[in-house]
Amino acid sequence: MKKAIIMIIAIALAVSCVVGLAACSAKGTYTPLEAQANIFTELNSKTADVGIMDFTMANYLLKTESSLASNLMIVENIEFEKEYYGIAFRKAAAGKSYNKLTDLVNEALIALKDTSYATIAEKYNAAANKVDLAYTASYVKKTGTADETDFNKIGTAGKIVIGYTLNAPMAIGSVDSLTGGIDTELAEAVVAYINEQLSTNIAIEWKLISWGQKEAEMEAGTIDCIWNGLTITDARSEMWDITMPYLENKQCVVIRKADKDVYTTVDSLKKASIVAEDGSAGEDVAKELLGL
Amino acid sequence: MIMAAINITFTEVTKILLQGFGETCLLFLLTLVLALPLGLIVCFCVMSRFKPLSWLMKTIVWIIRGTPLLLQIIVVFYGPGLLFDYPMRSRFIAVLIAFVINYACYFSEIYRGGIQSVSKGQNEAAQVLGMTKSQTFFHIILPQVIKRIVPPMSNEIITLVKDTSLARIIGVIELITVAQQIVNNYVILWPLFYAGAFYLIFNGLLTLLFGFIEKKMSYYKV
Numbered sequence: 212m213k214k215a216i217i218m219i220i221a222i223a224l225a226v227s228c229v230v231g232l233a234a235c236s237a238k239g240t241y242t243p244l245e246a247q248a249n250i251f252t253e254l255n256s257k258t259a260d261v262g263i264m265d266f267t268m269a270n271y272l273l274k275t276e277s278s279l280a281s282n283l284m285i286v287e288n289i290e291f292e293k294e295y296y297g298i299a300f301r302k303a304a305a306g307k308s309y310n311k312l313t314d315l316v317n318e319a320l321i322a323l324k325d326t327s328y329a330t331i332a333e334k335y336n337a338a339a340n341k342v343d344l345a346y347t348a349s350y351v352k353k354t355g356t357a358d359e360t361d362f363n364k365i366g367t368a369g370k371i372v373i374g375y376t377l378n379a380p381m382a383i384g385s386v387d388s389l390t391g392g393i394d395t396e397l398a399e400a401v402v403a404y405i406n407e408q409l410s411t412n413i414a415i416e417w418k419l420i421s422w423g424q425k426e427a428e429m430e431a432g433t434i435d436c437i438w439n440g441l442t443i444t445d446a447r448s449e450m451w452d453i454t455m456p457y458l459e460n461k462q463c464v465v466i467r468k469a470d471k472d473v474y475t476t477v478d479s480l481k482k483a484s485i486v487a488e489d490g491s492a493g494e495d496v497a498k499e500l501l502g503l
Numbered sequence: 504m505i506m507a508a509i510n511i512t513f514t515e516v517t518k519i520l521l522q523g524f525g526e527t528c529l530l531f532l533l534t535l536v537l538a539l540p541l542g543l544i545v546c547f548c549v550m551s552r553f554k555p556l557s558w559l560m561k562t563i564v565w566i567i568r569g570t571p572l573l574l575q576i577i578v579v580f581y582g583p584g585l586l587f588d589y590p591m592r593s594r595f596i597a598v599l600i601a602f603v604i605n606y607a608c609y610f611s612e613i614y615r616g617g618i619q620s621v622s623k624g625q626n627e628a629a630q631v632l633g634m635t636k637s638q639t640f641f642h643i644i645l646p647q648v649i650k651r652i653v654p655p656m657s658n659e660i661i662t663l664v665k666d667t668s669l670a671r672i673i674g675v676i677e678l679i680t681v682a683q684q685i686v687n688n689y690v691i692l693w694p695l696f697y698a699g700a701f702y703l704i705f706n707g708l709l710t711l712l713f714g715f716i717e718k719k720m721s722y723y724k725v
Contacts, residue, residue: 242674256584
């Protein structure tokens, strides 16, 4: 009996060692994280070597000189494709061409581009990333029949529920209140404009969500809109009705300052342990890099 | 990557969930095998007559039982890198260590309850028969303790099966993580409930197993 117990414990320890050692020699791994800010913790505690995240957030946080930020840097000469942020609403039902809310927000953005939007962008140091808001060849004004279900639902409820994550500088605050941010202020300006134009009285309810859950929340109807530095991708455009791009962004590579000479080219990243936020555009970049 | 246009079949979902479930089972079995003996050691330390050791262990048990398991996983994984500059490279081992320590503390309290509920008369009778302390414990006391602790242990073990889902906080793949990924990629909700069914069936089997063990151990009533 005693021998059997000792054997079982020894086998368990051996299996654990094998699993543990397997991780040590693993090259080029990708791990999804719950939030973008966790990337900084992972890099500082050396449990990962490379983080891929939005440039707007990385730039803003690294400038704050906090204890977590002082050891990290953005790799200058590795740049990924330029991306654009858009605002997402539910896709129109079959038979209708677009969601009325998308069109309303597009119009509001164009109207505010030189006034409220310009001020907000200046305030958060993002004037350089502003997109010239106008209908272009690649984004034309919506035509056809509008799906008014969401608009009516918001009108009856008197509020629009917008999903957000704490994503400086797009949304800044704490878990129970937002104190500022590009998206926060822009949404308020746009909704105020829409209220003025249509004589409605819609309020914004900001709902804190987990970024990996945004698809489920939109599907279930617990949020009406995603307005939180959402990168426009083909897959997302198929899933949701997205407005015109309003801010430029790109994914960037964040590493420890000590590794400055190790990660200089895209190839050097392929052997690193990479982390990115679960369900983010950074995750797509990381998976593509590693061929997953 | 969102693949909303493609539909995923039931068998494909089952295959993916089974992989995740395999990882969950591995974590569960390793934790169980390592935490059961460790719990006994902790229990002896707590009950020892050497006061400083007993006091130290009681404090440790209080800290481990008093803080969330989630926090402990985070501390075990990020702590070494942030504090001692010696990073924890394996996520699975970090989760395993956190789980083993946590459950050993919970088990030690159950063992202590079981050991102290055995009547002193048993020790005295063994002493009269000339058995050593170690013989008394392993041949007389422990079998009776095992009989008594099966119900509370079954509680803890079933909780362990479900607690394995906390491993996702540091990116360890297990059943809920895998189900969540399917939900995110295909924009459907039912795989999460299907994962719940996996847990339910596994816990059902464990419940049957514990019932069987209890019946086997009721060979005499003291």
